[in-house]
Amino acid sequence: MNSSRKTRKIKVGNVCIGGNAPVTVQSMTNTDTKDIHSTVNQIKNLEKAGCEIVRTAVPDMEAAKALSKIKKQINIPLVADIHFDYKLALESIYQGADKIRINPGNIGSSEKTKQVVLAAKAAKIPIRIGINSGSIKPSIKNPGLTLTDNMVYTALEYIKMFEDWDFQDIVISLKSSDVLTTIDSYRKLSKKTLYPLHLGITESGPPGIGTVKSTLGIGILLYEGIGDTIRVSLTGDPVEEVKVAFGLLQTLNLRNYGVDLISCPTCARCRNNLNSVVTSFEKEIAPYRGALSRRKAPLKVAIMGCEVNGPGEAKHADIGIAGGRNTGLLFKNGKPFKKAVPGKWVKELIREIKKDYIRNK
Secondary structure, eight states, X not given: OOOOOOOOOEEETTEEESTTSOOEEXXXXXXXXXXXXXXXXXXXXXXXXXXXXXXXXXXXXXXXXXHHHHXXXXXXXXXXXXXXXXXXXXXXXXXXXXXXXXXXXXXXXXXXXXXXXXXXXXXXXXXXXXXXXXXXXXXXXXXXXXXHHHHHHHHHHHHHHHHXXXXXXXXXXXXXXXXXXHHHHHHHHHTTOOSOBEXXXXXXXXXXHHHHHHHHHHHHHHHTTOOSEEEOOOSSOHHHHHHHHHHHHHHTTSOOOSEEEEEOOOOTTOOSOHHHHHHHHHHHHGGGHHHHTTXXXXXXXXXXXXXXXXXXXXXXXXXXXXXXXXXXXXXXXXXXXXXXXXXXXXXXXXXXXXXXXITTO
């Protein structure tokens, strides 16, 4: 994995993006922003899941004016997502947004964009230049360029415009619903700028195929050392976006989300309801993920259904269990140490994790 690319560091509230900061996880609310109660509740659920920056759509002035009330009730930086009306961006800044996301191509004239940039500069907040493949400003398109080259060209034009106004607190995204277009665009842009990059596959779909598209596109780029913050875009509960994002980062050894759970897909040899065991374990371990994330590496837990691969996988885990007929053999640090009946597997695992991997770490 190439980790040599160091981008400019910016701050969104109290969260850093770029430089030597860890890759941060973002999500976006899908509530009506004007419904402050519902929006705050959703953000609190995202906070519990580990979301570090949250974005909310600002489609009208009432939504913009709701931002200050929302911000007072949450604990993570709030980003205002603006399209078409520069006055919404100005009001969002006035209401205390920690960051603004705009596409200069649809925000209006250069003068209107400049007003937003100067207001963000005065408020000392960053701007994400958000470019989607389907919304490149017609006047900036170059008919001689490919789609990806046009996206990169557009981004560089906007960067130059912002720099001419003495503004450098910039994050850039070049999203497409096509994975290969997204990868190509970010690869090319990463060679031309050191501003931090926000990765994502836009409109990727529901959790099934959307997870596949996002992990492939984002994962390939992160493996190449490209990307400073990510949002996995899925249709549905945004909490799922955060779960997928942290799983992706942990798989690439970029973040530690506390637990690396290994479990088998089950087959006819499995004599226990492993699905319910795994589900129960995930629920019971959730309160301890924060403490476990302070370890140098995630705690590797194996929950295996039978004696074929079970013992081997359990031995390679920090702690685990291999199922058998009406029993299970618990392993710790590669060695078997206890048997337990299926109904007590989760209880025994949690007890041993609390005793040996949380209290003394």
